[in-house]
Amino acid sequence: MSKGQSWGWGEAKTIVLLAVGVVALVVFVFVELRVREPLVDMRLMRVRGVWATDIVSLILGFAMFGTFLLVPTLLQLPASTGYGFGKSVSQSGLFLLPTVITMVIFGPLAGILNRKFGPKLPMFLGTLFVVAAFAVPALAHGALWQVVLSGLLSGAGIGLAFAAMSNAIIESVPATQTGEATSVNTIARTIGSSIGTAVVAAVITSHTTAQGLPTDDAFTYGFGACAVVAVIAVVAALALPSAHRRHEQAVEAGVGDLPPEPAEIHLPHAHHR
Numbered sequence: 252m253s254k255g256q257s258w259g260w261g262e263a264k265t266i267v268l269l270a271v272g273v274v275a276l277v278v279f280v281f282v283e284l285r286v287r288e289p290l291v292d293m294r295l296m297r298v299r300g301v302w303a304t305d306i307v308s309l310i311l312g313f314a315m316f317g318t319f320l321l322v323p324t325l326l327q328l329p330a331s332t333g334y335g336f337g338k339s340v341s342q343s344g345l346f347l348l349p350t351v352i353t354m355v356i357f358g359p360l361a362g363i364l365n366r367k368f369g370p371k372l373p374m375f376l377g378t379l380f381v382v383a384a385f386a387v388p389a390l391a392h393g394a395l396w397q398v399v400l401s402g403l404l405s406g407a408g409i410g411l412a413f414a415a416m417s418n419a420i421i422e423s424v425p426a427t428q429t430g431e432a433t434s435v436n437t438i439a440r441t442i443g444s445s446i447g448t449a450v451v452a453a454v455i456t457s458h459t460t461a462q463g464l465p466t467d468d469a470f471t472y473g474f475g476a477c478a479v480v481a482v483i484a485v486v487a488a489l490a491l492p493s494a495h496r497r498h499e500q501a502v503e504a505g506v507g508d509l510p511p512e513p514a515e516i517h518l519p520h521a522h523h524r
Contacts, residue, residue: 252445256452291431300423301432303490304416305439307374310484311412312443314381317451317477318405321388322346322398324455325470332460334393334467349399353406361414370419371491377412378484380404385478392470401474412484419491450476 258265283289295301326343328335338346361373384404391397416436424432451473458469 313447357410380408
């Protein structure tokens, strides 16, 4: 995926490697379901608290790396383009600082919300913030305050959601399977970041000026694509079991180190089978 843009998505080696990756994944799942001591117990993927959290992780990995590509590129484009800000590399890096600050602030806040209401609420709020973080610059990114606001919302959303993910996983599986479940969640985030980097880079390079610079539309489409994809994370967060249902499922699954059942906040539920 990381080489697709430079090799060309229609090139034989790109297509072959993608196909090999899909086949290898299918074989891996087939083997893991049949060996006595699997590296990853694929049956964990049936647990709603696990697969829904993995989808959120994958989508936010996509969105996070979309930010890392779009924002510095927009800031560093010459002001003469009419939409760039002409910032240096160091200056554009400083504009990512608000994202980090809000991430540090909202991470502990997620812990407070988790203890009181469970991980579903902070994960849901986090994904909403991420959608807003990309919707703002998709609608307008001609002023620096819009870029800063996007960064603040992005950091808040990622801080809330990422901090809640581990708790959602831990409370859904037995203690003996915590390591593999959280590792798969991390891998999902890495896959999302790889896809996000490739997709956003493809959007930027497909809309360029005669001089090879990204057009204003490239950023509108790039931010818009991330916002649309982030909506999937909102739906996945809503698919998480309610506090009471998650507690029941964890007991049924043999989770023995559960915290006290948190208070319930009745969020809407995504429809699922």
